[in-house]
Amino acid sequence: MLSILTVATATRSVSSHENPPLAPPFRRPAPPSFPVVSVSLLETASSHPAHAIPVPTESGAIEVGEVIEAEDPDMTESKEARPWTATAAAEVIAESNGDYGGSAARPETPPSPVATQDPASPEEQHVGDQPGFTEMRGHNAKDDVPLSNRIHIIGFNSQARLFAYALASMPDVPIDIMAHHDSVVTRWGEEHRRLSLYDARGRYVSSVPIPCPESVRGRRKYVQDAKEDFLDNIIIDTRTTAVLPSLKALSRRIDRQTTICLLHPGLGLVEELNEEIFTDPFQRPNLIITHSTHKVAKVSSSLYSVRQKKSGVLYLHSVDKFDDPALKSSPIAVEGVRQSQHLMRLLSSNEIIKAVSLPWVRFLSWKLPKVVFSSVADSISVILGCKYHQVGLNRHARAMWDNLLDETLHIISHLPELQEVPHRRDYFAQDSFRRKLQRHLVAQGTSTSPWISQVRMGDAPPVDYFNGYFVRRARELGLDHKHNTMAVETVKARARARRRELRLDLLGTSPYMMDNDAVAGDQSPPSFEEALELDLE
Incomplete structure (x- = not known):
């Protein structure tokens, strides 16, 4: 084991070639060695107030993921508006840490999210040759970890644009946008090389300059002076079918010092990434999963504008790099925790993104309601080719709803992580939760359903990360999963049949024509924006 860790933490070499696309990426300096710390210290660091931010109060929301806040005692907030400050952040987390029941006492002087970060000297502002590269120094010189403020944003849908706008507005946070289509580059020049923000009523707020997006596929081979380097921080928000191909195309620029923030509505994507791309845990990047309550929309035909319909919160959870408990105190694990916390601090310090870091059980409690709703409502909508309101009007659809929901909630009630917090487990078993799902459907x-739009365009809906997640967890626990399995297979069959229709160009099945089938039509034609994030070749 010592030999493996020695090789994994070896100093990286710096190489340069005349033709960078064929050369290894630029390697940043290797981090110094760290003393082995206890697992308890790592667990404390992952849920420390240092990277947490308060949850703003929202009343009257019908978002399923937000209804927990009204009934969970440790998630409730004062109705009095509070500024987005470090002190308020520590207060909220102090109220809810401990046994997840809100019983922990609030400290008189809560620590600041950057209390452990000493001011960097001018000499430390540029470690290595990459722009935006800084070093955060702790109380112990041996705990130094090279950190970077540069963030690469993969994807160009509405939420990705909102976050790009927010991060570009911050000083000392260089951003780079990576898109899938050359049209994004062309429109960048046409729309004055800036991102513009509009409020919920469509009124202009402000704009910020952004660099020209680059292609996920990489620079052209004829660009001889182009340089590739490792990607330090990645925020990916793109179509589900494009996530794996995008990260696979960039895998040569991703290593264990890369932190990837996955803006994905489902669960189970991390496991698939580790199985398909990042198979070596010692070279695996740091992964952060999210749950977003931001409401955004496009602005007419403008590609470099976004409308913020409703301010939300971005909930974050840093995933353990190692499954083996013995390795969670290794130098690589400590390095990963600190690098993940650094990206979390950058996101939590932004007043638009409003990021909150949560331990796994609390994060799962926020994430599951939306996953449950999509697993039931969206899968039934695709299977029957109907709109949301038609599910409640058809008794056969209601029977499918009841069977699928009963099975899903039975699986949730047996999840091992929820057994430690009975009040959270029991929340999903109550009739009040079922009624909230029904009210949300109405x-x-x-x-x-957005899944219908994806099927109509010949894309695969993300059923594997909704119903498929519950199927996988049910298999692990030896539970029945026949209804969720049926949903997965039927949705995939519907999507495959639609792709066959488009491939054969059957009369009335073109994605830009209208017909009577809700899956194939009965809605406006897809816009250019909706077609941006497709499968990579």
């Missing part, structure tokens, strides 16, 4: 009105 509140959607005559709108159509």
Whole structure:
């Protein structure tokens, strides 16, 4: 084991070639060695107030993921508005840490999110040759970890644009946008090389300059002076079918010092990434999963504008790099925790993004309601080719709803992580939770599931990270999962049939024509923006 750790922490070499696309990426300096710390210290660091921010109060929301806040005692907030400050951050986390029940006493002088960070001297502002590269120094010189403020944003949908706008507005946080289509580069020049923000009423707020996006596929081979380097921080928000191909295309620029923040609505993506791409745990990047309550929309035909319909919160959870408890106190694990915390601090310090870091059980409690709703409502909508309100009007659809929901909640009630906090486990078993899901379904009105739009365009809906997640957990626990398995297979069959229709160009099935099938039509044609994040070749 010592030999493996020695090789994994070896100093990286710096290489340069005349033709960078064929050469290894630029390697930043290797971190110094760290003393082995206890697992308890790591657990404390991962849930420390140092990277936490308060949750703003929202009343009257019908978002399923937000209803927990009204009933969970450790998630409730004062109705009095509070500024987005470090002191308020520590107060909220201090109220809810401990046994997850809100019983911990609030400290008289809560620590600041950057209390452990000493001011860097001018000489430390540029460690290595990469712009935006800084070093954060702790109380112990041996605990130094090279950190970078540079963030690469992969994807160009509405939420990715909002976060790009927010981060570009911050000083000393260089951003780079990586898109999948050359049209994004062309429009950048046409729209004055800036990102613009509009409020919920469509009124202009402000704009910020951004660098020209680059392609996920990499620079052209004829660009001889182009340099590739390792990507330190990645925020990826793109179509589900493009996540794995995008990260696989960039895998040569990703290593264990890379931190990836996955803006994905489902669960189970981390496991698939580790199985398909990052198979070596000693070279695996640091992964952060999220749950976002931001509401954003496009602005007419403008590609470099975004409308913020509703201010939300970005919940974060840093995933353990190693499954083996013995390795969670290794130098590589400590390095990963600190690098993940650094990206979390950058996100939590932004007043638009409003990021909050949560331990796993609390994060899962926020994430599950939305996952449950999509697993039931969206899968039924695709299977029957109907809109949300039609699910409640059809008794056969209601029977599918009841069977699928019963099985899903039974699986949740047996999740091992929820057994330690019975009040959270029992929340999902209560009739009040079922009624909230039904009210949320009714509140959607005559709108159509986004999965239907994806199927209509020949794309695969993310059923593997909703119903498929519950199937995987049920298999691990030896529980019945026949209804969720049926949902996964039927949704995939519907998507495959649609792709066959488009490939054969059957009459009336073109994605830009209208017909009577809700899966194939009965809604406006897909916009250019909706077609941006497709599968990579």
